[in-house]
Amino acid sequence: MSGDSLADDLTRRTQNAPPELLSRTFFFVCAALSIATTIGLILLLTTEAAKFFTFSAPLVGVEGETATVVEFLTGTEWQPTGGEFGVLALVTATLMVMIGSSLIALPLGVGTAIYLSEYASPRVRSLLKPGLEILAGIPTVVYGFFAIIYITPMLRPFIPGLGTFNMLSACIVVGIMIIPMVASISEDAMSAVPESLRQAGYGMGATKFEVSTDIVVPSALSGIFSSFILALSRAIGETMAVTIAAGSTAQFLNPLNPATYTERALPMTAAMIKLIGGDVTGGGLAYRSVFAIGITLFVITLAMNVISDYVAQRYQEEY
Amino acid sequence: MATNNEIEGFGRVSRTIGTVFRYLLLAATLVGLVFVTILLVYVAKDAVQPLTADPAWHLTFFLTLVVPTLAAGAYAYRESVEALRTGVFSVGFVVVALMFSGGAAMIFVDIVEPLTWLAFLLALAVPTAVTAAVVSYDHRVPFAAQFLATVAAFYLSLFGIPGPLGSLAGVPTLVPSLFDFVAGLPLAPAPWLMMAGTLGPPVAYVGSQYVAGDRDRRAHVLTGAAVLALVLAGGALGPFAGVDPVPGVVVAAIGLAPPLVYTAGTAANRPTERTGLVVPATIVVGSLVGAAATDALGFAGPQSWVDWAFLTGSHSSTAAEAGFYPAIGGSILLMLTVAVLAFPVGIGAAVYLEEYAPDNRFTRIIDVNISNLAGVPSVVYGLLGLGLFVTYLNQPPGTVLLGGATLGLLILPIVIISAREAVRAVPEDMRAASYGMGATKWQTVKNVVLPRSFSGILTGTILALGRAIGETAPLIMIGAPNVKYSLPAGLSEAASAMPLQVYAWSSLYASDGFYEQAVPAGVVVLVAILLAMNSIAIVLRNKYQSTE
Structure with a gap:
């Protein structure tokens, strides 16, 4: 955004010349396309999901089988072919991915961020940062394959009876996948802490450890929290790794019980892939349930992004 | 405390x-x-x-390749760090260039006929020349006239008279377009000559500029001619080495010429880094000597699953015979489509937000909206593609165009965000200087902002493409086929993609054979291509960060 009045003054006389108008219109249309994408996404998800629910199907002129909102939001059985549409069975699995992966990614990500921003020499940084980018760039299918082929067999000696598909290895790979996200956003926040605060700490006789944990981290807390929320929203939306690693049986599990992580389960994203990638044809209730899950997913991730933005701005320390 | x-x-x-x-x-x-x-x-x-x-095979290569390379590296390092860096960079350059030339060769062998390619290039080149002539003829030609002449020239050249507008009304073609005319020529030169004619001159021109720099005319002509000769030799001598002429030309022009030009440029222009070239030379000679020695002595090499048969074969229900060719080709086509669709729009949006947008509510909405779109899960974009393009617009599912459009929408926010950063990094003084000279906004964007931020934009867009090439979920949602036995013949045909093939092998064909052979091989190819793309982006970024 150029609120630059000098440039505006200098170009005012020519701003309505044909080449100027043409180029400005082109650039504006490009930017407006992102709004169109959002509107299209919301319209499509709501109209298609509306066909799924009993209360709204008549509004969009759809007859035939429907499911009630209560059934969808409170049911604990997910059997699309058997007419059971309890999304809780999927939501709990997604919650497990979120909890399990955050146990790995949040501590490691913040540790990485502190190291990169406070301790690493420029040379070490220039090696580690591209490494982390590559960590984030490896396709999620590859992570899913790693989970079933290498990680599950590695875990088996410690957890007897672990099946090929389980939530634990899915959580581990998703956790590794989102470390770079936590690390890079937290590190940006820590680098933004002014050098004078650190100098003040050293002037008071604080050690580097004390400066890092008592000055830098608290000052960057809003950024760190917003990185957590963004990373969790990424974990929720993560699709291929959990589709491959977590199996395809929907189960209602207790996410707070560690023992359930050895079970297989079906997170929301994996359920969508299973329905579309399987033999569900267009038009049926099972097909429309994909859009119902889709809008649930969209609303959750959107809410988390908005909260993350809000946290980052509302609680940001002003220097 | x-x-x-x-x-x-x-x-x-x-x-x-x-x-x-x-x-x-x-x-x-x-x-x-x-x-x-x-x-x-x-x-x-x-x-x-x-x-x-064979252990002896490892030993041979250790002696002919690893030890000499380490020695050469140490020698270059003793001269200077820059020399070693140049050496390592040129090795990476060779590998990446050969990979991309393989992809390009794939397109010209199986998807685009050389004659079609030539026709398309001519149909674009002629109206471009006409436009340039109109613009430079007289600056007082009104803009509207220039614009109309340009549009008309492109329309005539690509579609002819009356073209698609006329065929809607049922008027037969009166004058064929330049494209149809050239593509329909009964007599055409040999395909490899057409490839050499289109690829050779640009590579030769860039090469002569790079190597000869500000030397005299003779040096320019000599280097240009050498590059051109190399490209022609790829086609003429390729058959003797078991390579068809067309891929021979493409590999020579894209895979061999750029690294050689870089080497020659280093040798000619940067004497301090010259020693670094020992490293690639040692590796090339070492591998040739090693290969010859193991061949002569009969030491067996590894039974790799990533072999020529895997790279050029198609899917099979037995893991040992399964190949990756349709998936690689599908991914290349998808990426080209994504690049064409997403980059102009993404860069345009970035320029609008940084250079034009007034500080008002609507701009802030776009701003927030873009950062939220970047956080939408990829599987939801797949739903958008499925619902919008397949259900409402009745497109056939799983085509290259559909996949490219869906992935393009997916990476658009990433492209916009990274392009904005690059545009913002252009110093304000330079814009002020341009305005001070009386330039308009568009002239400033065109002549100052975009050229200055070009490498930054390129870095961001390559990284975004790297994201797109690994995406699987949206492709599954829009119904891309799990198994495809041939390359798509055009943009409106269904295509497979590398990650999709890996997913199909590790879920639909789940068995020990696939887990141990085909999937690891596919993963290695996919990750190698990604690493190549990421390393280009990182090298570019280091370059422009160090020049600023």
């Missing part, structure tokens, strides 16, 4: 906690990296099977 009780232990600070903390942090940083590196080594081992080779 300890403040009150510091009197008694004044001046004494325990370093233990600090040291432990420091190493804990380092460990936290390395855990993920080391873990994934180990997994990548595992998968590479499964794919390449190094242990199936």
